[in-house]
Amino acid sequence: MSFDLAARLAARQADNLYRQRPLLQSPQGPVVQVEGKEYLAFSSNDYLGLANHPQVVEAMQQGAARWGVGGGASHLVIGHSEPHHQLEQALAEFTGRERVLLMSSGYMANLAVITALVGQGDTVLHDRLNHASLLDAGLLSGARFSRYLHNDLDSLKQRFQRAQGHTLLVTDGVFSMDGDLAPLPELAEQAKAHGAWLMVDDAHGFGVLGKNGGGLLEHYGLTASEVPVLVGTLGKSFGTAGAFVAGSEELIETLIQFARPYIYTTSSPPAVACATLASLHLLQTEHWRREHLQQLIQQFRQGAQALGLNLMDSPTPIQPIIIGDSGKAMAISAKLRQLGILVGAIRPPTVPAGSARLRITLTAAHTAEQVQQLLDGLAACQLEACDE
Incomplete structure (x- = not known):
């Protein structure tokens, strides 16, 4: 019996669960270069902004x-x-x-x-x-x-x-x-x-x-x-x-x-x-890093709640937005990328079935203006969904 790897990969693509590695061409930071383009990034676990200090x-x-x-x-x-x-x-x-x-x-x-x-x-x-x-x-x-x-x-x-x-x-x-x-x-x-x-x-x-x-x-x-x-x-x-x-x-x-x-x-x-x-x-x-990060978390949560987004009960820099369907989560992530914002779509088996999400992470290197830009991008994705 041979391993039918091609079929396994095709099935994963069909289920909107295929994973790909973005090619980072800059140091970690709130603004990164990926595959030749510049993005405002909300995908890193560099919570205190020290990776390129x-x-x-x-x-x-x-x-x-x-x-x-x-x-x-x-x-x-x-x-x-x-x-x-x-x-x-x-x-x-x-x-x-x-x-x-x-x-x-x-x-x-x-x-x-x-x-x-x-x-x-x-x-x-x-x-x-x-x-x-x-x-x-x-x-x-x-x-x-x-x-x-x-x-x-x-x-x-x-x-x-x-x-x-x-x-x-x-x-x-x-x-x-x-x-x-x-x-x-x-x-x-x-x-x-x-x-x-x-x-x-x-x-x-x-x-x-x-x-x-x-x-x-x-x-x-x-x-x-x-x-x-x-x-x-x-x-x-x-x-x-x-x-x-x-x-x-x-x-x-x-x-x-x-x-x-x-x-x-x-x-x-x-x-x-x-x-x-x-x-x-x-x-x-540098205690200001944690203090600034907490301010950004509060700013994001208040803005996301005002948009009616499905947030989870998180007091940390990890701010998931539950989408549910993997294909829809991928589509929103792609739309944000078109707007110059990098946010990962997390899908099963990393998370339970039916709970695909945008995993937004904030860092002390972000500014309040950049968080507002993210909120504006999420609002634009909502408007586009209403127009479809």
Whole structure:
């Protein structure tokens, strides 16, 4: 039997689910060049506008001049450079944890943690809307895998009653396609009541939430004892690349000994760690970035509600507009592109069937005038739909 790849691709195109990569020809920013044309972009997770910040760029250039451009080997062989160590210490202080372990990507971090902590005879409980990397890790772990309804505490209670062995409760902090927040205080309470550990992937919360950018745990005032396992990525608010796991001394040592994705992966370039140290400093000291971003979020939500758009309950830079039909979502995205505005259409299987959406992301690098231009473009798309 041969693989009929052409038929699979044709079916995906027919269902308006075909994915294509836009070719970026400029640095990240509110205005980008894609395939030879300039667009006002609302598609990046560079929430604080640090990916092209001069200080971050300079730190990476100096880091490359001092440390070269490659990690050379895994961290356990000879790839753990001084900048990696300095960044781990700085992130441990930032998160209030005993130790931090750097990873090459967020996907890898989630795979590493879950597969190292649970296995056959154990249980991993997942929010139904968790990121694909968390779900894949749960399936690969060999543990009993159960998903509770999104942010539904009663549904979670029912699944706790059927749990066996060591139980790991896993959730996104900010859900990447909806922009809403996990009810961490209640999840922590349930985890404690059932003797389970709570793991939070706060990829989209760090830098954005909390007075000092400490993410969803700072937002709720939760401690390391309430959330023993904390994962964050560096390619979003930090503006660089990679990820980290923060926790106790015993947790980090366990990952170093047993987490296969960490053990068998070449370390990230030391220069990236140098750049991330610079972005961490900006994240902690330039509070105006979070303040400005919150103003833009409020401006967008008020304007979108005035237009009657179907917003989700999101207090974050992720502002989805539910369209429903994948073909219609693609058509609106294409119309916005004709108007010089870049907004992605997110379709199944990334989101549930019938919930295709425009995923709008705001950053601290945007201006109020640019947000108004986006609102004007959305209004123009509405008028065109009425005329059809």
